[in-house]
Amino acid sequence: MELDQRIEWIADLVERHQGGAQPEQIQREAKAVFAHLRPDEIEAVERGLTARRVSIEALHEVQRLHLDNLQQELAAIRAAVEPWHPVRTMLDEHDEILRTLEALEELNEKVQKASALERTVPAELRILAENLLAAEHHHKREEDVVFPELAKGGIGMTVKAMSDEHDELRAMKQALRGLADRAADMAFADFRQKLGQLAQAIVFNLGDHIYRENYILYPAALRMVPDKALWTELKRRCDEIGYCHFKPVH
Ligand SMILES: [Fe+2]
Ligand SMILES: [Fe+2]
Known part of the structure; x- marks a missing residue:
């Protein structure tokens, strides 16, 4: 629209x-x-x-x-599932990713107002890029464990689009890490402009992706897979893939 x-x-x-x-x-x-x-x-x-x-x-x-x-x-989704449930873990991990996006937005705003590169900025930016890249296990559990169940329920096109977004976002996060590495060797105006574009694209696109998962996809997953035994099996397969360093495992 x-x-x-x-x-x-x-x-x-x-x-x-x-x-x-x-x-x-x-x-x-x-x-x-x-x-x-x-x-x-x-x-x-x-x-x-x-x-x-x-x-x-x-x-x-x-x-x-x-x-x-x-x-x-x-809150209703969280209350509907037990702490070990794969959907609960996904929602908790989304909270962590959103916190990193907030920090990226703040850092970008600080850089946009500056006229020279602050000494600490490259390292701060690198940590944020690494945190975002550390969510790879989260996306892999979605793609390999949860999404195939949803595809069986008839929303294969939607989950294919979500998986494609993981690929696009991964490339942007890698570009962000590359920018952190090159920051000290670049003209500041060039760095500021590239960071502005990349940070805005990541904050909006990843935030929007998580929004659709939180409020559309995972509520649909709970409706489409009502069988608790199947979720237990999905949890076992999630455990095999592994978790992100920022999320305590249940
Ligand atoms: Fe996702
Ligand atoms: Fe997700």
Whole structure:
């Protein structure tokens, strides 16, 4: 959907929220319309709403409603499975990956404001790139253990797209590590520009990937594979692949 159409939808949604529409309906639509909004599009949304004389304060209320809804959904999934469950492990690992993405965003912002390379930046960047690359076992467990079960349930195209994204993201993470290694030998303006592009692409694309797994794919996995014995077998195969250094194993 084009950005203009999404802005129309959001404006309409905010007005219906102000008009007293059911919060459940607002949350359902907010989940669909906010899902793939990039950070740089949020400004355009606020401009579009201002031009339509729709309250920005009310937009923020809808966004808060949406975030509360997501938190509750995730808490419900966690509560529905035991700590050893492969889906629980995936969600916990997503939290760790998202924390690294936040740190990458902060580091990038610091570099974008600077006029010269701070001495500690290459090492900080290298640690973040290594942390992101350390999630390879997570992606392999998804591809080799969980996704094939979902493909059997008829969503093979979706899981193929998710696996392709793992490959694209891996290349970007490797490029980030390469950039950390070359930082001290590059012109600062060149480093700053390359970091800006790469960090934004990784933060958005990996964040969006995890969003779809948390709120669409894993809830679907729990519905499609209700058999606890099968999850026990899947957990055994996950153990064979192994875990990431940042996640305690149950
Ligand atoms: Fe994934
Ligand atoms: Fe994942």
